[in-house]
Amino acid sequence: MSSKIFNSAAEALAGQLSDGMVVAAGGFGLCGVPVDLIMALRDSNAKDLTVIGNNVGCDDHGMWHVLANGQIKKVILSFAGDNKILAQAFMSNEIDIEFNPQGTLAERLRAGGAGIPAFFTRTGYGTIIAEGKETRQFPNPDGTLDWFVMESGLTADISLVKAWKADTEGNLVYRKTARNFNPMIASAGRLTIAEVEEIVPVGSLDPDSVHTPGIFVDRIVASTMREKHIERPTTRPRATKETV
Amino acid sequence: MPWNRDEMAARAAGELRDGYYVNLGIGIPTLVANMVPEGMTVTLQSENGLLGIGPFPYEGELDPDLINAGKQTITDLPGSSYFSSADSFGMIRGGHVHLSILGGMEVSQNGDLANWMVPGKMIKGMGGAMDLVAGVRRIVVVMDHCDKTGDSKFKSECTLPLTGKGVVDMLITDLGVFEIDRRGDSGATLLEIAPGVSLDEIRAKTQAEFALGPGVR
Known part of the structure; x- marks a missing residue:
C-alpha cells in the first residue's frame, strides 16, 4: 500500500533532485521554514538551483546554508535583508536576484498552483517592477480606470513546506503566522514535501479545519527540529503588581 | 520646535477612525499602535x-x-484570525484595508512614493510596500522633511526608483502635514505647521510645490 510518510528529509528527497531545478520553500523570516528539508537539499549538493521564497534564508538559517554551499544561481524573492550572502552576491552579481512585491509573489505562486499562467495586478504599476511587462487598463468598481501590470504564475519542480500537523493523507494544518507562504508553495510544486511537527492518524484532523488538502502533498516527514529560532525577540514589561 | 518621532506618530494616529482595519509599516508608523484613541476600535493587520x-x-x-512583518514576537487577541500570505495580500490589494501608515525616502507633490531602493546600494527588497500603496484605500507617509544633508525629501518629482505612482494621500513630516490630491490635479496642500516652525522655514526646506490650506500662514 502506498504511503506518503518518509523516515527522513534525506529519504524524502532521494533521487528527486537534479542540477538546474526550481525549488520553492515556505517561510517568512525564521517562521514556518522547513529546516530539515532545506538541510537535506544542502547535503544533496544539487547545483544551479533556482530558489523561490519570501526570504531565501537569513544569516546562518534555512536556505542561507544552500546559498553558502554555492548551489543557487537564481533567487525569486521579496525580501533579501538579514542575509549577508545575498547582500554580497547582489553587489558582485554572482547570483541572479529577482525582486517581487510580496503580494505579487504570493499570488504568482497561488496562480501557478491553480493553473493560471498570468494575471493582472495594480501593484508595481509605474515602477521598475513593471518594466518589460504588459500593462492594461481595467475599470474599478466605481467605473474609473486604473492601470494594471501582467504578472506570471510560478510553479516549482519541488516544493518544501513546513506545517504543524499532517495526517497520513497529507492534509496539513499550520500554526499561527507560520502559515505564511506555505499553502501556496504546497500547491505550486510538481512534487511537494511537507515537514511537520506531528503526524497524526487519518480521521484525527477535523476536515473543516484542514488548511492544505492532501492532494497538494506528495511526501511527509516528521521534523527533527527541537528548537524554533526567533529573529527579533520582543517583549513588554510586566506590570509590577499584575496577577496573570 | 519640529515634531519628534513620537509627535509625528501621534499626528498620524489622528488619521485613525473607529472600525478601521490598518496596516502599519516599520519604524515611526509602528509607534502609532500605542496611540489608538480611547474608545476607538482599530484592528491592525x-x-x-x-x-x-x-x-x-x-x-x-x-x-x-x-x-509580525518586522519579525518581532507579538501576541494575538480575542477575535484575531490567521491566514496565508495570499489571503493577506488579497485583503490589501482588494481594498479591504482602510489605512496604511508607512515610512518614506521621497514623496512627490503628485503623490509618488519612493521608499525601497537606492541605486548602487544593497537592495533589501520591497517586501509588501508596493502592494500596500497599490491597494490600501488611504496611504499616509511619515518621514523626516529633509535628509541628513538637509535636502528636501518632499519633491516636485522623486529621484529614487518608485514604490508606487500617485499613491500618497497625506504626508506627515517633522515640520508639517500635507494633503495630496493623488487622483486629481490639485497637487499638494499644506494643512498644518508644527508648533514653532514658520511657513518661511517650510518654504525654504521644501522642493515640492504646495498650496496653503485654510488658516495656514
Whole structure:
C-alpha cells in the first residue's frame, strides 16, 4: 500500500533532485521554514538551483546554508535583508536576484498552483517592477480606470513546506503566522514535501479545519527540529503588581 | 520646535477612525499602535498573515510561530484570525484595508512614493510596500522633511526608483502635514505647521510645490 510518510528529509528527497531545478520553500523570516528539508537539499549538493521564497534564508538559517554551499544561481524573492550572502552576491552579481512585491509573489505562486499562467495586478504599476511587462487598463468598481501590470504564475519542480500537523493523507494544518507562504508553495510544486511537527492518524484532523488538502502533498516527514529560532525577540514589561 | 518621532506618530494616529482595519509599516508608523484613541476600535493587520495584532508578549511567553512583518514576537487577541500570505495580500490589494501608515525616502507633490531602493546600494527588497500603496484605500507617509544633508525629501518629482505612482494621500513630516490630491490635479496642500516652525522655514526646506490650506500662514 502506498504511503506518503518518509523516515527522513534525506529519504524524502532521494533521487528527486537534479542540477538546474526550481525549488520553492515556505517561510517568512525564521517562521514556518522547513529546516530539515532545506538541510537535506544542502547535503544533496544539487547545483544551479533556482530558489523561490519570501526570504531565501537569513544569516546562518534555512536556505542561507544552500546559498553558502554555492548551489543557487537564481533567487525569486521579496525580501533579501538579514542575509549577508545575498547582500554580497547582489553587489558582485554572482547570483541572479529577482525582486517581487510580496503580494505579487504570493499570488504568482497561488496562480501557478491553480493553473493560471498570468494575471493582472495594480501593484508595481509605474515602477521598475513593471518594466518589460504588459500593462492594461481595467475599470474599478466605481467605473474609473486604473492601470494594471501582467504578472506570471510560478510553479516549482519541488516544493518544501513546513506545517504543524499532517495526517497520513497529507492534509496539513499550520500554526499561527507560520502559515505564511506555505499553502501556496504546497500547491505550486510538481512534487511537494511537507515537514511537520506531528503526524497524526487519518480521521484525527477535523476536515473543516484542514488548511492544505492532501492532494497538494506528495511526501511527509516528521521534523527533527527541537528548537524554533526567533529573529527579533520582543517583549513588554510586566506590570509590577499584575496577577496573570 | 519640529515634531519628534513620537509627535509625528501621534499626528498620524489622528488619521485613525473607529472600525478601521490598518496596516502599519516599520519604524515611526509602528509607534502609532500605542496611540489608538480611547474608545476607538482599530484592528491592525500584519501582512505575513494576522488580523488583530496584540501587544508584545511577556518575557517567557514568546512564541516563535507568532511574529509580525518586522519579525518581532507579538501576541494575538480575542477575535484575531490567521491566514496565508495570499489571503493577506488579497485583503490589501482588494481594498479591504482602510489605512496604511508607512515610512518614506521621497514623496512627490503628485503623490509618488519612493521608499525601497537606492541605486548602487544593497537592495533589501520591497517586501509588501508596493502592494500596500497599490491597494490600501488611504496611504499616509511619515518621514523626516529633509535628509541628513538637509535636502528636501518632499519633491516636485522623486529621484529614487518608485514604490508606487500617485499613491500618497497625506504626508506627515517633522515640520508639517500635507494633503495630496493623488487622483486629481490639485497637487499638494499644506494643512498644518508644527508648533514653532514658520511657513518661511517650510518654504525654504521644501522642493515640492504646495498650496496653503485654510488658516495656514
